[in-house]
Amino acid sequence: MDQKRSDIITNQIEELIFDGTFGDEERLDEVQLAERFAVSRTPVREALLRLAQSGLVEHRPRRGVFVKQPGPIALMEMFEVMAELEATAARFAAHRISDNAIGELKDANERCNAAVEQQDTEKYYRENEQFHAILYRESGNGFLELECLRLQRRLQPFRRTQLRLRGRLKQSMKEHQQIVAALEEGEATQASEAVRSHVAVQGEKFHHLMASLKTAAE
Amino acid sequence: MDQKRSDIITNQIEELIFDGTFGDEERLDEVQLAERFAVSRTPVREALLRLAQSGLVEHRPRRGVFVKQPGPIALMEMFEVMAELEATAARFAAHRISDNAIGELKDANERCNAAVEQQDTEKYYRENEQFHAILYRESGNGFLELECLRLQRRLQPFRRTQLRLRGRLKQSMKEHQQIVAALEEGEATQASEAVRSHVAVQGEKFHHLMASLKTAAE
């Protein structure tokens, strides 16, 4: 069963925005996109509608859709909420996590470690996301899990630049281990705080994020 | 500037689902809806797309869209997340709220009280939502505010049945006062906990919610 074209196009347009092919405030022309993907305007419009709802683009009535990159403030707000959502997931997980899942977390952590030593950043990104995804799942709240995944996806491009901070990977690994330890002990508060400060953008990370925004804007 | 038809239709279809005109698992026929609203299928499709993204309906490819009322588990999960989001908003607000906003909260509370004494449940609903909306705003995090409003809207029909619980209104008012007091003192933890237990579905409220689900399903 092949997917709807409009679904595929949604992801493709998203890619183009992440890639920087379309800059901030740029208008996305329906006919141009239709030509690019060799389809009619209909599936393009459906894709743009979805992107508008996800917040990646802004839909000004009868004017068109415009790329809407989050500014520094919006970004900090999103990271702040992400930290709280993940901290909540950790708090829930501390009581609800299964022994099996503890093992999964350790395995994912192992693979993260391997990626660090292989200097394979791409692999690290994937495995790191996996680690967090397990955490969401083990919150035992499917709705929270989905919300976390949604926001994670939204912040993905910015989180990546975050990890480029020198020495960040090793520090990040230490934090992962602390998180797992707290979860294993069932220490809800510790797990929650560990995750919050792991995800939160503060100190060094804040300055790095701001700096990366400037270079991206040029 | 008159709104797009598809925007209006989105709300109208949402109404029909809340009203119970369309039951759970019922398929929403595009042509029927188009006839009902005297438009073509295009704006109807756009409306359904939006509703699918908001989670109110499920979109099965090439099959159609189906009403997807949350079951007991999904509902509890959503309320659990709502409680956490609002508790977070309260924690932030405790440090960030302005004196002016404290006044607004007290005013809203006053109006809630008036509604209780007038036995005007409809008014109470509105003012109660207003009270919470101020709280979201004073979190000082615009993204969190939007997320709270989104989920509040999604849970609206169920929250209303919650308040039908006898004696709940007065209890709810007491809790509001405690929340305001904690915010005024800048007691983040107290404010947060007060809001969490105010929103959370537990004890009496849990049984009431489950009972109301049964009667709604018949």
Next chain:
DNA sequence: GTCAACGTTCTTGTATACAATATAGCACAT
């Protein structure tokens, strides 16, 4: 020379036409 108003053109929003797929009903075989 500058600003405003009108008209043209371009773009979005909606309607309709067409294509492709899933469902249901009927017939036929076992």
Next chain:
DNA sequence: ATGTGCTATATTGTATACAAGAACGTTGAC
């Protein structure tokens, strides 16, 4: 009688055609 396969029908997904509104340029007046 029941189950399977084929055909007809209904419904979604996509393309195109049309309408309405916004942007832009040109022209004219002050």
